Amino acid sequence: MYAPTDTDHVPRSGKYATLANITKRGLLHQQKKYWQVPLIWRQKQRGGDSSTNIQAQVAQFGVSYDDAKAIAMDVFKENFAKLSQNAHRIAIERADEFTLNYLSELHEREPEAVENIEDPGVQSDILEAQAGFARSGDRDLGEVLVDILVDRTARTGRTTVSLALSAAISTAQKLTRSQFAALSALFVFKQLRILQVGHYEQVYQHLSRYLDPMRDDMVRLSGSDVQYLAALGCITISMGSAPIPQVLQRTYPGLFFQGVDISSAPSGPSGAAEDGPEFIINKLKGTRAVIRSLRDPAKFQINAVDSEGLHALLSDSDLLEYEELLQRTLSARPVDGDVILSEMRKHSAALGEVIDAYQERTLQNCSNTAIGTAIGHANLRKTTGGEFGSALDIWI
Numbered sequence: 001m002y003a004p005t006d007t008d009h010v011p012r013s014g015k016y017a018t019l020a021n022i023t024k025r026g027l028l029h030q031q032k033k034y035w036q037v038p039l040i041w042r043q044k045q046r047g048g049d050s051s052t053n054i055q056a057q058v059a060q061f062g063v064s065y066d067d068a069k070a071i072a073m074d075v076f077k078e079n080f081a082k083l084s085q086n087a088h089r090i091a092i093e094r095a096d097e098f099t100l101n102y103l104s105e106l107h108e109r110e111p112e113a114v115e116n117i118e119d120p121g122v123q124s125d126i127l128e129a130q131a132g133f134a135r136s137g138d139r140d141l142g143e144v145l146v147d148i149l150v151d152r153t154a155r156t157g158r159t160t161v162s163l164a165l166s167a168a169i170s171t172a173q174k175l176t177r178s179q180f181a182a183l184s185a186l187f188v189f190k191q192l193r194i195l196q197v198g199h200y201e202q203v204y205q206h207l208s209r210y211l212d213p214m215r216d217d218m219v220r221l222s223g224s225d226v227q228y229l230a231a232l233g234c235i236t237i238s239m240g241s242a243p244i245p246q247v248l249q250r251t252y253p254g255l256f257f258q259g260v261d262i263s264s265a266p267s268g269p270s271g272a273a274e275d276g277p278e279f280i281i282n283k284l285k286g287t288r289a290v291i292r293s294l295r296d297p298a299k300f301q302i303n304a305v306d307s308e309g310l311h312a313l314l315s316d317s318d319l320l321e322y323e324e325l326l327q328r329t330l331s332a333r334p335v336d337g338d339v340i341l342s343e344m345r346k347h348s349a350a351l352g353e354v355i356d357a358y359q360e361r362t363l364q365n366c367s368n369t370a371i372g373t374a375i376g377h378a379n380l381r382k383t384t385g386g387e388f389g390s391a392l393d394i395w396i
Contacts, residue, residue: 068103068114068117073095073096073099076092076095076099076126076127076130076131076134090134090137091134091135092134094133094134094137095130095131095133095134097133097142098129098130098133098134098142098145098146099130101142101143101146102126102129102146102149102150105146105147105150106150106153109150109389110150110151110153110154113150113153113154114153116153116154116155116156117153119156121156121158121162121166122152122153122156124166125149125152125153125165125166125169126149126153128166128169128170129145129146129148129149129169132145132169132170132172132173133145135173136173140177140180140382141172141173143382144172144180144375144378144379144382145169145172145173145378147377147378147381147382148165148168148169148172148374148375148378149165149169151165151374151378151392152165152166152169160370160396161370161392161393161396164370164371164373164374164396165374165392167233167371167374168371168374168375168378171232171233171234171371171375172375172378174232175229175232175234175375176225177217177220178217178218178220178221178222178225179221179225179228179229179234180217180375180376180379181214181217181218181221181379182218182221182225182226182229182235182361182363183229183234183235183368183372183373183375183376183379184210184211184214184376184377184379184380184383185211185214185218185354185358185363185376186235186363186366186367186368186372186376187368187372187373187376187377187380187395188207188210188211188380189207189244189247189358189363190242190247190367190368191368191373191395192210193251194206197252197255197305198255198305199255199294200252200255200256200294200343201347203248203252203255204343204344204347204348204351205347207344207351208347208348208350208351209384209387210380210383210384210388211350211351211354212348212350212351212354213383213384214354214383215350215351215353215354218353218354218357218358219353219357221357221361222361223361223362225361226361226362226363226366229366229372230366232371233369233371233372234368234369234371234372234375235366235367235368235369235372236366236367236369237362237365237366238365238366238367239365240365241362241364241365242364242365243337243359243364244340244341244344244355244358244359244364245335245336245337245338245340245341246337248340249331249334249335249337249340250331251306252305252306253305253306253307253330253331253334254301254302254303254304254305254306254309254310254330255294255305256334256335256340257293257294257295257301257302257330257331257333257334257335258293258295258296258299258333258334258335259293259294259295259296259299259300259301259333260277260278260281260293260299260300260301260333261278261298261299262278262281262282262285262299262300264278276325276328276329276332277329277332277333280322280325280326280329281300281301281302281329282300283322284319284322284326285300287317287319288303288313288316288317288319289302289303289304289313289314289317289319289322289326290302290303291303295335301333302326302329302330304330306330307327307330310323310326310327310330311323314326341355370396373392373395373396374392374396377392377395
């Protein structure tokens with residue numbers, strides 16, 4: 001499949017391209033001073049040129065770490081001073097644990113943003129996130145709040161993204177693990193476009209890696225959970241439905257294409273939809289635009305995952321005169337939806353259970369709002385241990 005770029009993920013409605021056999025780019029980190037930090041929730045190992053690994057309970061911070069921690073904790077202590085002695089002690093311990101993890105993740109992802117901690121709006125959201133974790137001590141909530149807060153700290157302007165992140169910090173505290181999982185499932189199925197894939201099995205592998213860890217939480221999802229998410233402004237519910245196979249066919253038409261038999265292809269186009277694909281594929285067989293079918297080697301298909309990839313391929317191959325016919329052909333023979341669902345269930349039983357819960361709770365009729373997107377994105381980062389790392393700005 002033609003692969004012009006090396007981006008990991010893009011929104012389904014935005015600019016994208018397709019590719020295969022491209023190694024995921026590592027993250028490079030400039031490290032400075034060393035500080036001993038206990039109770040780090042998410043241990044990472046990332047290596048490569050110009051990088052230094054973080055191991056065990058050792059994190060690396062710039063020179064402003066002490067000031068940043070002092071600012072964050074001072075604000076918290078002043079606002080929680082009225083608690084009873086025991087409750088105050090527990091709250092301080094939890095807030096300290098949260099702050100250490102927040103600063104560790106901030107340095108990992110947005111080291112320059114530590115200066116923004118002195119911004120009043122950022123301080124207000126730090127306090128809100130600390131308070132949320134201090135009240136419950138729930139580590140799952142803490143990790144989601146840390147991820148949202150890091151994204152919020154990197155933005156000081158009054159933008160849609162920063163406002164959505166501020167609202168997400170408050171709203172996330174009112175959600176359960178199953179509700180987090182629902183937002184992440186909507187994000188993956190409806191908003192995420194996975195690049196660097198050249199075969200439908202690779203799409204299933206990514207979906208399985210992202211969603212299998214949420215299997216238990218999705219199974220527990222109820223209809224009341226979905227209504228509750230809508231009431232909190234995390235999702236919208238519509239009459240229209242976008243089933244999973246339909247989304248995949250629309251997002252990756254070249255990967256979910258049946259292939260065509262050109263043995264009886266017409267000698268010229270008749271204008272009829274049923275013989276158009278056979279004609280154009282037969283005509284361009286032997287060029288870069290046509291390959292053997294991914295599903296049936298006796299058949300043929302267009303050598304592109306999506307319309308943008310096809311346009312780039314035709315531009316490089318001096319075949320733009322055939323673009324209109326090829327674009328129409330790309331989505332002319334979609335694989336049956338039941339076949340796609342069966343393949344996904346066969347690929348991973350856990351993924352199959354996620355799909356069942358998704359359908360039973362009519363999530364195909366739902367869409368994330370900006371707040372739901374921010375929370376679903378953060379929860380996906382949490383459940384993948386930080387492996388999913390695409391910037392939130394792509395989607396909001």
